[in-house]
Amino acid sequence: MKLWKSLLAGAAAAVALAAAPLATTAANAADQTRIALVVKGLGIGFFEAANKGAEEAAKELGDVEIIYTGPTDTTAEGQIEVINALIAQKVDAIAISANDKDALVPALKKAMDRGITVISWDSGVAPEGRAMQLNPSSTPLIGNMIIKLAADNLPDGGDVAVLSASATATNQNAWIAAMKQVMPNYPNINLVATVYGDDLSDKSYREAQGLMQSYPDLKAIIAPTSVGIVAAAQAVEDAGKVGEINVTGLGLPSEMAGHVESGASKSFAIWNPIDLGYSATMIAYNLAKGKATAEPGAEIPMGRMGSVKLDENTEGAMADPFVYDKSNIEQFKSIF
Amino acid sequence: MSRETPESRLESRPDSRRAIPDRLSTPGARLLRSWEALLLAVAVAIFVANCFASPYFLDPWNLSDATFNFTEKAMIAFPMALLIIAGEIDLSVAAIIALASTIMGMAAEAGFGTPALVLVGLGVGLVCGAVNGTLVTRFGLPSIVVTIGTMSLFRGIAYIILGDQAYTSYPPGFDYFGQGYVFWVISFEFVLFAALAVLFGVLLRRTSFGRMVYAVGNNPMAARFSGLRVGRIRFLLFLMTGLLSGVAAICLTSRLGSTRPSIALGWELEIVTMVVLGGVSILGGAGTIAGVVIAAFVLGMVTFGFGLLNVPGIVMSIFIGLLLIAVIALPRLAARLAPRRA
Numbered sequence: 001m002k003l004w005k006s007l008l009a010g011a012a013a014a015v016a017l018a019a020a021p022l023a024t025t026a027a028n029a030a031d032q033t034r035i036a037l038v039v040k041g042l043g044i045g046f047f048e049a050a051n052k053g054a055e056e057a058a059k060e061l062g063d064v065e066i067i068y069t070g071p072t073d074t075t076a077e078g079q080i081e082v083i084n085a086l087i088a089q090k091v092d093a094i095a096i097s098a099n100d101k102d103a104l105v106p107a108l109k110k111a112m113d114r115g116i117t118v119i120s121w122d123s124g125v126a127p128e129g130r131a132m133q134l135n136p137s138s139t140p141l142i143g144n145m146i147i148k149l150a151a152d153n154l155p156d157g158g159d160v161a162v163l164s165a166s167a168t169a170t171n172q173n174a175w176i177a178a179m180k181q182v183m184p185n186y187p188n189i190n191l192v193a194t195v196y197g198d199d200l201s202d203k204s205y206r207e208a209q210g211l212m213q214s215y216p217d218l219k220a221i222i223a224p225t226s227v228g229i230v231a232a233a234q235a236v237e238d239a240g241k242v243g244e245i246n247v248t249g250l251g252l253p254s255e256m257a258g259h260v261e262s263g264a265s266k267s268f269a270i271w272n273p274i275d276l277g278y279s280a281t282m283i284a285y286n287l288a289k290g291k292a293t294a295e296p297g298a299e300i301p302m303g304r305m306g307s308v309k310l311d312e313n314t315e316g317a318m319a320d321p322f323v324y325d326k327s328n329i330e331q332f333k334s335i336f
Numbered sequence: 337m338s339r340e341t342p343e344s345r346l347e348s349r350p351d352s353r354r355a356i357p358d359r360l361s362t363p364g365a366r367l368l369r370s371w372e373a374l375l376l377a378v379a380v381a382i383f384v385a386n387c388f389a390s391p392y393f394l395d396p397w398n399l400s401d402a403t404f405n406f407t408e409k410a411m412i413a414f415p416m417a418l419l420i421i422a423g424e425i426d427l428s429v430a431a432i433i434a435l436a437s438t439i440m441g442m443a444a445e446a447g448f449g450t451p452a453l454v455l456v457g458l459g460v461g462l463v464c465g466a467v468n469g470t471l472v473t474r475f476g477l478p479s480i481v482v483t484i485g486t487m488s489l490f491r492g493i494a495y496i497i498l499g500d501q502a503y504t505s506y507p508p509g510f511d512y513f514g515q516g517y518v519f520w521v522i523s524f525e526f527v528l529f530a531a532l533a534v535l536f537g538v539l540l541r542r543t544s545f546g547r548m549v550y551a552v553g554n555n556p557m558a559a560r561f562s563g564l565r566v567g568r569i570r571f572l573l574f575l576m577t578g579l580l581s582g583v584a585a586i587c588l589t590s591r592l593g594s595t596r597p598s599i600a601l602g603w604e605l606e607i608v609t610m611v612v613l614g615g616v617s618i619l620g621g622a623g624t625i626a627g628v629v630i631a632a633f634v635l636g637m638v639t640f641g642f643g644l645l646n647v648p649g650i651v652m653s654i655f656i657g658l659l660l661i662a663v664i665a666l667p668r669l670a671a672r673l674a675p676r677r678a
Binding site for chain 2: 044069073075106
C-alpha cells in the first residue's frame with residue numbers, strides 16, 4: 001500500500017499546487033464586475049471574435065472581468081453545466097448565445113433568481129429565461145443595407161436583380177420586402193427580377209447565369225444568402241463579367257475573400273462578431289450595475305455602438321450589418 | 337468494508353454445482369479489492385483540491401447544483417455496470433433517452449398528465465431495452481454491434497418525429513423530477529440516485545441474481561453448464577438498462593423542461609467512462625456498485641471544480657482521460673511489483 005500512498009500524495013499535492021494561483025486570481029476578482037460570455041462551443045472562430053469584442057469593452061469599462069466560457073460540444077446540457085458553475089461563482093452577469101432556446105430556460109431562471117443579470121445575444125433564449133435578447137441586426141436594417149451596397153457602386157443607377165434562397169424562406173422574404181420598401185430612396189435603381197436558388201450551389205449558379213443572359217444590362221446581383229452570393233460571384237467570374245456586374249448581399253468573409261479579391265464582389269455585408277461581443281458586454285454591464293433596465297421600449301447604451309431600443313418582446317437590434325470589402329476582408333476571412 | 341469470501345457464500349447455496357469465484361485470483365487480487373479505497377482516496381484528494389482552488393466550492397447550494405452533473409448519468413451507470421460485468425455493453429442508452437423524451441413530449445402535447453408521462457417514459461425505455469435484449473440473446477449478435485445500430489435507430493426515430501422542432505409544453509408538476517427538492521438542498525434526483533445505488537448494490541452483492549451476473553461475465557460457457565439461464569439473465573440486464581434509461585429520460589426532460597432530438601448527445605461514452613472508472617472490468621466478471629458510486633462523485637466533482645475555475649471543457653476531457661488511464665494502469669503496475677511481497 002505504500003506505493004498507493006506516495007502516488008496519491010503526489011497527485012494531490014500537484015493538483016493543489018496547480019490550483020493555488022487560480023484561487024488567488026478568483027479572490028482578487030471579487031471587487032470587479034464579472035461578466036460571463038457563454039458561447040455555443042469553444043474553438044469556433046465567430047465566438048473567439050466575439051470574445052475579442054468583449055475584452056475590448058472590458059478594457060473600456062475598466063472594472064470588468066470577462067469570463068469567456070462554453071461547452072466543448074455544442075449541446076444544451078453542456079451549457080447548463082457551465083451555467084451552474086457560473087451561478088456557483090456568483091458572477092454578476094451572464095451573456096449567452098444559446099444552443100437551445102427552451103432547454104436553458106430553467107437553468108437561466110435559477111441564475112436570475114439568484115440575482116444574476118442574464119441576457120442572450122446572437123442565438124436567443126425564450127423570453128422567460130433572459131432579461132433581453134440582442135439581435136445582430138434587424139429586418140429593416142438588412143433590407144436597407146443590401147440595396148445600399150448595390151446602389152453605392154452604381155452612381156448612375158441601373159438594373160439590379162435579386163438571387164434569393166427558396167421562395168418560402170422566411171428570413172430572405174422579409175429582407176427583400178424591407179428592401180422594396182426603401183427602394184424609392186434609390187430612384188435610379190431598377191429591380192428587374194427576383195429568382196430563387198434554393199440555397200443550393202448549383203441551382204443558384206444556374207439562376208445567376210440565367211439572369212445575366214436575360215438582362216444584358218444587369219449591373220448588380222443582390223444575394224441575401226451566403227450560398228447564393230458565392231454561387232453568383234462564381235458565375236460572374238466564369239462569364240468574364242467581372243467589373244460589369246457587381247455581386248453583393250449577405251455572405252461569410254471566409255467564403256467571399258476570393259471573390260472580393262477577384263473583383264466580382266466589391267463589397268458585401270454580414271454582422272460583425274467583434275461588435276456583437278462588445279455590445280453584449282456593454283449591455284450586460286449596464287443592466288448589472290442598474291444603469292439601465294430591460295423593459296419594452298427601453299434604450300440601453302452600448303458604448304461606441306450607440307444604444308439599443310427594445311421592442312415588446314424585449315429584443316433589440318444592434319446595428320446595420322457590417323460592410324466587408326478589400327480593406328478589411330483579409331482581417332476577417334480567418335475569423336468566420 | 338467487511339466481506340464474506342465468495343467461496344463460503346457459494347457453499348451455502350445448495351443449488352450451485354461448482355464454485356465460481358467472483359474475481360480471478362491473480363497476485364494483484366488483494367490490491368484489486370482495495371480499488372474502492374483507492375478511488376475514495378482520489379475523490380477525497382479532488383474534494384480537498386477543489387476546496388483550496390475555489391472559494392465557492394464549499395457551499396451547500398453549489399454542491400447541490402453540482403450533483404446534477406452526474407445523477408442522471410449515474411442512474412444508467414448502475415445497470416450498465418451489471419451489463420458490463422456480465423460481459424455485454426449497451427451503447428444505445430443516450431439514444432433511448434432521446435426517444436423516450438420525444439415520445440413523452442408527444443404525450444404531453446396530446447394533453448396527458450404527469451403520471452401518464454412517467455409511464456410513457458418508463459415504457460419506451462423498457463421497449464427499447466427489450467429490442468436490444470432480443471437482438472442480442474435471440475439472434476446471438478454481439479451487443480456492441482447491436483447497440484451501435486439501435487443507437488442510430490432510436491435517435492433517428494426521435495429526429496424523424498421532431499426534426500428541428502422542440503416539445504416544450506410539459507404539464508405543471510412534471511418539473512419536480514428534475515428541478516424539485518425533497519429536503520433543503522437535497523434534490524429529488526439525488527435521492528433517487530442514492531436509492532438506486534443501494535438497490536443495485538444489494539442486487540449485485542446480496543442476491544443470487546447478482547452472483548449469476550458475475551458468473552456469466554467470468555465464463556458464460558461454464559455458467560451455462562452450471563445450469564444458469566444465461567440468455568435470460570442477459571435479456572433482463574438489457575431490460576433493466578432500458579428501464580433506467582427511461583428513468584433518466586424523465587429526470588433530464590423534467591430538468592430541461594423541453595425535448596429536442598439532440599438531448600443527451602454523447603452520454604453513452606460518459607456513462608461507460610463512469611462504469612470503467614468505478615473499477616468494473618471492461619472484460620466482464622468483476623466490479624462493484626460502490627466503485628461506480630464513487631466514480632460518479634469523482635467525475636461530478638472534477639467537472640464542477642474545473643467549471644468553477646472556468647477551465648475550458650477540452651482541458652476537462654483531457655484530465656478525465658488521464659485519470660481514467662491512470663486508475664486503470666495503477667493496479668496493473670502494482671500487480672507487477674506485488675509478487676515479491678506475496
